[in-house]
Amino acid sequence: MGRANGRWPEQEPDRGVEDAVLLILEWLGEQGVGAMIRVDAERMRDGGPAWTFAAGGGPLTEAMRSDGASVAECMGRALVRLREAGLAVPF
Structure with missing residues (x-):
């Protein structure tokens, strides 16, 4: 997949996953x-x-769920699980 439509912004190192x-x-x-x-x-x-x-469907063999006290904690856990499931999330 290419970086079409200019929608892939440069990530700032001091910003968290919330931005993505x-x-x-x-x-x-x-x-x-x-x-x-x-x-x-x-x-x-x-x-x-x-x-x-x-999340579920597509290349995921099982549905998955992650919870957290903040959006950053929740998405951080989700990204770990997605990567363990074989999805190379590019963020």
Whole structure:
């Protein structure tokens, strides 16, 4: 896959994964993977891991889910699991 349409911005070293979340979701969709990230206000109020990432389909043999207290924690865990599943996420 090329870097079409100028949508792949230069990443700043002092910025976290939060800046790339939408690009990651778009890239996963292009690979045939359905994915989403959501925040649960009730879990946030209760101090639980309010952020959830879920993905399935395409080259993933099993659906996956990752939770975290912040979007960065959630997506960091998700990226580890995606890479373990064989998806070389380019971010």
